[in-house]
Amino acid sequence: MLVVRVxxxxxxxxxxxxxxxxxxxxxxxxQSINEFERHLARNGTRLLKFYLNVSKEEQRKRFLERxxxxxxxxxxxxxxxxxxxxxxxxxxxxxxxxxxxxxxDAPWHVVPADHKWFTWLVVSHVIIDAxxxxxxxxxxxxxxxxRELQKIRRALEQEEERNEARRLMSDLI
Numbered sequence: 802m803l804v805v806r807v808x809x810x811x812x813x814x815x816x817x818x819x820x821x822x823x824x825x826x827x828x829x830x831x832q833s834i835n836e837f838e839r840h841l842a843r844n845g846t847r848l849l850k851f852y853l854n855v856s857k858e859e860q861r862k863r864f865l866e867r868x869x870x871x872x873x874x875x876x877x878x879x880x881x882x883x884x885x886x887x888x889x890x891x892x893x894x895x896x897x898x899x900x901x902x903x904x905x906d907a908p909w910h911v912v913p914a915d916h917k918w919f920t921w922l923v924v925s926h927v928i929i930d931a932x933x934x935x936x937x938x939x940x941x942x943x944x945x946x947x948r949e950l951q952k953i954r955r956a957l958e959q960e961e962e963r964n965e966a967r968r969l970m971s972d973l974i
Contacts, residue, residue, distance in 0.1 A: 802830060802898065803891065803894045803895060803898060806890070806894035806898075807884075807890045807891055812826075831898070831902050834902050835902055835906075838902075838907035839904070839906045839907075842906035842907065843906075847931055848906065848907035849910065849931055850902075850903075850907055850909045851909075851912055851924055851927070852909055852910070852911045852912065853914035853920055854911055854913055855915060856915050857888055858915075859914075859915040860885065864877060864882075899911065910923075910924075910927050
């Protein structure tokens with residue numbers, strides 16, 4: 802969605818009816834995203850959205866590393882430079898999208914991403930916090946089930962004892 806905000810000519814290829822291409826197209830799309838995420842949340846899905854915010858200078862450094870390191874050459878495309886020239890347009894598109902689609906059901910977590918160790922620390926903290934809020938517990942096992950499990954355990958132990966006795970007998974023969 803963000804690419805077509807920066808490259809509106811791509812909308813023509815989406816075959817959107819002309820009457821929908823007005824100024825409220827993006828508001829409609831954001832509304833659809835919010836409705837879909839609200840539906841997911843109402844049905845028990847916990848949504849975590851992260852925007853890893855890399856500065857323009859850090860992006861430049863990472864591009865240079867991709868060019869210098871043969872193992873990372875595959876990550877670089879000349880198109881990256883063409884898109885980098887549209888930095889301000891992408892920033893505006895991201896800001897609009899994050900602002901319009903950050904809701905109580907699905908908030909955005911904007912994370913500074915120039916230092917990967919810090920990025921992963923923040924993301925990990927958010928994920929751990931979300932998991933703790935789920936208050937997950939192992940299912941309780943009632944007394945009847947515990948008795949059944951004890952019977953199974955005894956049967957398995959007896960099976961091992963029989964196998965051990967057979968091994969001893971075969972060693973003696």
